[in-house]
Amino acid sequence: MPIVFMGTPGFAAYILEALVENGQKIAAVVTVADKPAGRGKKLHESEVKKTALRHQLTVLQPTNLKDPTFIETLKALNAAVFVVVAFRMLPELVWKIPSKGTFNLHASLLPQYRGAAPINWAIINGEKTTGVTTFFIDEKIDTGAVIDQMSLSIEESDTAGSLHDKLMVLGANLIQKTLLGIEKGTVNPKNQTNDSALKEAPKIFKEDCRIDWTKDGKIIENFIKGMSPYPTAWTHLNQDNETIVLKVFEATFIKTSHDSEIGSIIKSKKELKIAVKDGFIALLKIQLPGKRAMHVFELLNGLQLKENAYTL
Secondary structure, three states: OOEEEEEOOHHHHHHHHHHHHOOOOEEEEEOOOOEEEOOOOEEEOOHHHHHHHHOOOOEEOOOOOOOHHHHHHHHHOOOOEEEEEOOOOOOHHHHOOOOOOEEEEEOOOOOOOEOOOHHHHHHHOOOOEEEEEEEEOOOOOOOOOEEEEEEEEOOOOOOHHHHHHHHHHHHHHHHHHHHHHHHHOOOOOEOOOOOOOOOEOOOOOHHHHEOOOOOOHHHHHHHHHHOOOOOOEEEEEEEOOEEEEEEEEEEEEEEOOOOOOOOEEEEOOOOEEEEEOOEEEEEEEEEOOOOOOEEHHHHOOOOOOOOOOEEO
8 A cells, every 4th residue: 555654853754764664665755845954054854854765765845735746746646645744734635635545643642732742741741641643634733533542651750752752663553553454444533522621732932941940849840851852941040140041951859848949059069959849859960051961960060159049
């Protein structure tokens, strides 16, 4: 059953690799156009394109998904199914082309966590379970009929990064299962429900990553884990009227009573802690401006903090 695969980042590239290894017939791969990046503005290829070229697959890179030439090219491929993983929103005249439909892989158990950042928000909100969903694309974002799902437990040690990798592997398995079901005609799509209890997963911007030290310690810990390693939680560190941005990659909450001011910094030979209302957030891995991310124990001896230093 020939397919067209659409995707861009490493998450999608891993799944494309799995499809190739499992002998799936891939008529073409659609990904974003090459973009200039870095100081030299050298053209950067998407991870999906790199994987496709390595396997000598046909690569299409339209700048306009409604371009008539692109549409005719897709139709001429005679693919039975389009598979979409971490790609752009498709116009109707694209997703209606294949005879057996176009389906998307989403990294949550839909209808929960529709949106651009489901992995981050599941960790931030302290969820214990998540998963992956395949669904047929419709006119809206992440609302189409659900084909199948697989779930997994979120461990206490998980970050957005580790959960991303687990869901990537799970997603590859689910796509294989979904393709087999579509080919055999055994899938039974079910419409999603809509109610006020659904949690959303909107795109995360830089200002959204700022740590609010007035919140409960466990909420802050989950927030940091949900932003790690990307887009990364951050805070302002202030001392002597000088403010710098401190990025926080790893931290743990220590629940205890204290009389320190919220946001104040407590430094010892072994720890660097921030006071919160129900305890302390012990910083474990941080990044100072112009430096690489480092474990706190590497920084403690050389980190010059004055008694009036605080976060805000």
